[in-house]
Structures are given as structure tokens and as C-alpha cells.
Amino acid sequence: xxxxxxxxxxxxxxxxxxxxxxxxxxxxxxxxxxxxxxxxxxxxxxxxxxxxxxxxxxxxxxxxxxxxxxxxxxxxxxxxxxxxxxxxxxxxxxxxxxxxxxxxxxxxxxxxxxxxxxxxxxxxxxxxxxxxxxxxxxxxxxxxxxxxxxxxxxxxxxxxxxxxxxxxxxxxxxxxxxxxxxxxxxxxxxxxxxxxxxxxxxxxxxxxxxxxxxxxxxxxxxxxxxxxxxxxxxxxxxxxxxxxxxxxxxxxxxxxxxxxxxxxxxxxxxxxxxxxxxxxxxxxxxxxxxxxxxxxxxxxxxxxxxxxxxxxxxxxxxxxxx
Numbered sequence: 001x002x003x004x005x006x007x008x009x010x011x012x013x014x015x016x017x018x019x020x021x022x023x024x025x026x027x028x029x030x031x032x033x034x035x036x037x038x039x040x041x042x043x044x045x046x047x048x049x050x051x052x053x054x055x056x057x058x059x060x061x062x063x064x065x066x067x068x069x070x071x072x073x074x075x076x077x078x079x080x081x082x083x084x085x086x087x088x089x090x091x092x093x094x095x096x097x098x099x100x101x102x103x104x105x106x107x108x109x110x111x112x113x114x115x116x117x118x119x120x121x122x123x124x125x126x127x128x129x130x131x132x133x134x135x136x137x138x139x140x141x142x143x144x145x146x147x148x149x150x151x152x153x154x155x156x157x158x159x160x161x162x163x164x165x166x167x168x169x170x171x172x173x174x175x176x177x178x179x180x181x182x183x184x185x186x187x188x189x190x191x192x193x194x195x196x197x198x199x200x201x202x203x204x205x206x207x208x209x210x211x212x213x214x215x216x217x218x219x220x221x222x223x224x225x226x227x228x229x230x231x232x233x234x235x236x237x238x239x240x241x242x243x244x245x246x247x248x249x250x251x252x253x254x255x256x257x258x259x260x261x262x263x264x265x266x267x268x269x270x271x272x273x274x275x276x277x278x279x280x281x282x283x284x285x286x287x288x289x290x291x292x293x294x295x296x297x298x299x300x301x302x303x304x305x306x307x308x309x310x311x312x313x314x315x316x317x318x319x320x321x322x
Contacts, residue, residue: 078150158271164186167196170282
């Protein structure tokens with residue numbers, strides 16, 4: 001039955017099916033409401049996960065998950081330093097010559113050995129960081145390195161035209177949130193201090209650049225993307241709002257996620273509509289912060305009466321907007 005995506009729709013589908021692992025199965029409970037799709041995936045071992053997907057521009061790709069909770073890399077992302085040999089820049093992607101790629105880090109090697117159970121001759125989706133994507137053929141594999149012949153023929157997916165201003169979440173939530181927003185295509189993120197952000201969060205090891213980079217890398221692998229997001233830390237609220245936010249808002253619409261307002265969040269925006277979206281901490285923005293953000297040009301909007309956790313609100317808002 002065709003669905004008119006221009007109208008609010010509601011639908012539910014429950015399905016049990018075998019997974020790629022013979023010792024597991026997936027129970028999927030899928031619901032749509034107001035053009036947002038929620039997917040609950042449960043495995044025999046008790047692991048489960050939830051996704052919110054938009055029936056508009058946003059979509060996500062689900063990798064298979066084993067009983068141990070390990071998730072397949074949907075894309076093997078390689079850094080320029082992983083490329084052993086390259087050729088002169090081609091005039092088009094169709095003219096690209098194969099690259100010799102060498103991977104030596106233990107995380108990706110372990111994934112190839114234990115999850116993919118890879119062998120020479122196998123093909124994989126691969127991409128070069130901040131570059132194009134294509135198919136790589138495994139030419140050698142041992143305990144210390146993997147070698148691929150990689151042909152690039154596909155550009156990365158388009159980014160969301162959105163700058164996300166996010167009150168710094170607690171450390172464990174930050175890790176998941178960074179992976180989620182990266183997977184959804186957000187490329188500009190400002191982590192902001194607000195009154196209800198605990199000071200200890202700013203001393204967390206999760207804010208170390210190598211930890212942030214780790215979560216961004218995993219998000220790109222999940223969604224088959226290569227374009228690296230820009231993450232900025234703003235530990236001072238007032239200087240950011242007064243000195244830097246006005247420039248960010250030039251030529252863009254500005255929104256604040258705020259439950260105590262009458263205006264509903266817009267939905268189904270065109271990818272040609274750039275937006276700045278601010279999301280507060282678990283306890284929300286205090287009135288002073290809402291006033292300052294509004295004065296700078298952000299309009300308060302809501303997505304319903306429910307008070308959501310930050311990681312849920314981020315996915316719900318992005319799915320609704322795009």
C-alpha cells in the first residue's frame with residue numbers, strides 16, 4: 001500500500017527472522033508515527049537496540065549484530081596514511097586507478113578475522129577519509145596487516161545542512177550521541193556549556209580528542225560516509241552566544257528545542273535549507289539561556305509534550321527536520 005509521506009501516517013509491523021548468525025535471531029518491532037519510523041531490534045541473547053528513522057530525507061543502514069553485540073563495519077574507512085601507493089588524480093571517478101591499501105591497527109584486523117572471517121579475494125565496501133568510496137578486494141591478510149586493492153567510484157552521501165549546538169551531555173551519553181549524529185550526517189557540532197551541565201563533564205576523558213575521533217570514526221563506518229565532522233568545544237556560554245553565534249546564523253534558520261513553547265518544530269525541510277539547532281542538557285535550558293539564544297535569533301520549537309533524554313531528542317529532532 002503506498003504511503004503519502006506528505007500526511008501523518010501510523011503503521012506497525014512485528015517480524016521475527018533469522019540473522020546471519022545461525023545461533024541468533026532478530027525480532028523487529030517497527031512503527032511509524034507522523035512520518036518517523038522507530039525500529040526495535042531484539043536478539044535471542046537479549047541484546048536490543050532502537051532507531052528512529054525519518055520517512056523523508058534521512059535514512060539509516062542497519063548492520064548485522066552478533067550475540068556478543070559486535071556490529072559489522074558497513075564501510076571500512078581508511079586514512080590517507082593507510083594508502084601505500086596512489087596514482088595521479090583522475091579526471092573523473094570512472095578513471096580512478098586502484099589503490100594499494102595497508103591496514104595494521106588491531107581493531108580493524110580483529111574485525112576482519114573474527115566478524116567477517118575474511119579471506120583473500122573477498123570484497124568490501126571501503127572509503128578514504130574525506131574522499132570517495134568504492135569496493136576493495138582483500139589481497140593479503142595475516143595477524144599484523146591486511147592489504148586491499150581499492151577502486152574508488154562513488155562520492156560520499158550528502159551531509160545534512162545543519163549546525164548542531166548541543167549542551168555537553170554526560171560522558172557516557174556523549175559517546176553514543178557523537179556516533180548517532182555522525183551516522184545521521186551532521187558535520188558541524190558545537191558542544192556548549194550551560195547552567196545545568198555539571199562542571200565535571202568538562203574534565204571527562206571522553207572529551208580527549210582521540211576519544212572524540214574514535215566515536216566519529218565508528219559513526220562514519222556505520223553509515224557509509226567518509227566526510228569528517230567538525231566538533232568545537234565552547235566551555236563559556238555567554239561569549240559564544242554573543243560573539244560567535246550571530247556569524248553561525250547568517251543565512252540560516254535558527255531553532256531551539258524547548259518543550260514550553262507553542263510553535264511546533266518544522267518537518268521535512270529541503271536539504272537546501274541550512275539550519276542551526278540548539279538542544280539543551282537533560283534538565284533543559286534555564287530561562288536566561290533561552291532568552292539569550294532567542295535574542296541571538298533562535299526560535300523555540302517543540303516536538304510534543306514528552307520530555308526526552310538528549311540522545312533520543314537528537315535523533316527525533318533530526319529525523320523530523322530532514
